[in-house]
Amino acid sequence: MSNWRVEAAAPARADEVAAIERAAFGAASWGEDSVRQGLKAPYVVSLLAYRGDDPAPKGFLMWRRLGEEAEILTLGVISDSRRRGGADALLEAALAQAVGEGVRSMFLEVEAGNEAARALYAKHGFAQVGERRGYYKNGADALVLRKTLAVLPSAESA
Ligand SMILES: CC(C)(COP(=O)(O)OP(=O)(O)OC[C@H]1O[C@@H](n2cnc3c(N)ncnc32)[C@H](O)[C@@H]1OP(=O)(O)O)[C@@H](O)C(=O)NCCC(=O)NCCS
Incomplete structure (x- = not known):
């Protein structure tokens, strides 16, 4: 859906990001301190998603660039705003930023049972490249996914 707006989240928005993270992940939340550290960490980009004119953010995403590779660290949408395209908008924004910065591969880990x-x-073109057994606190396995990104002509000739 097109009525989403995605904006960079400055460290000063840590309270809002932490609140959304907690609401989206519940018991699996990173916790406020980790979210705050993530917002300030080098090479980490944090995004907030807003719907329509509502000033309260409904979703967030954090990704980190590591040279020509990058990873989605976390992504969540609060439950009463799900299935309306918020995660699509956040992921598209992060992938576009990554392409613009010359990233060639985006990685992430996802819990095997998180359908x-x-x-x-899968909708955004990620494919499984690995598996980490018992990766999560609850003992669940993680799948490692990768998406190969388009190279901009300017990056190709640089
Ligand atoms: C996963 C999550 C981020 C999806 O957010 P969302 O805003 O509801 O997703 P969107 O509405 O943008 O949906 C985008 C696509 O995701 C898939 N999808 C999202 N929710 C789904 C569901 N409940 N069942 C099946 N597919 C789903 C669909 O492919 C959908 O595309 P479609 O609408 O064309 O079918 C959200 O459920 C969430 O925050 N979950 C808790 C935190 C979490 O698990 N984060 C991911 C950690 S790796």
């Missing part, structure tokens, strides 16, 4: 997230990433 919603797996469908989201």
Whole structure:
């Protein structure tokens, strides 16, 4: 859906990001301190998603650039705003930023049983390249996914 607006989240928005993270992940939340550290960490980009004119953000995403590779660190949408295209908008924004910065591969980890997230990433062209057994606190396995990104002509000739 097109009525989403995605904006960079400055470290000063840490309270809002932490609140959305907690609401989206519940028991699996990183916790406020980790979110704050993530917002300030080098090479980490944090995005907030807003719907229509509502000033309250409904979703967030954090990704980190590591040279020509990058990773989606976390992504979530609060439950009463799901299935309306917010995650699509956040992921598209992050992938466009990454392409603009010359990133060639975007990686992420997703819990094997997280059907919603797996469908989201499949829709956006991510494919499984690995597996980490017992990766999560609850003992669940993680799948490692990768998407190869288009190279902009300017980056190709640089
Ligand atoms: C996964 C999550 C981010 C999806 O957010 P969302 O805003 O509801 O997703 P969107 O509405 O943008 O949907 C985009 C695509 O994701 C997939 N999808 C999203 N929710 C889904 C669900 N419940 N079941 C199946 N597919 C789903 C679909 O492919 C969908 O595309 P479509 O609408 O064309 O079918 C959200 O459910 C969430 O925050 N979950 C808790 C946190 C989490 O698991 N984060 C991912 C960690 S790796």
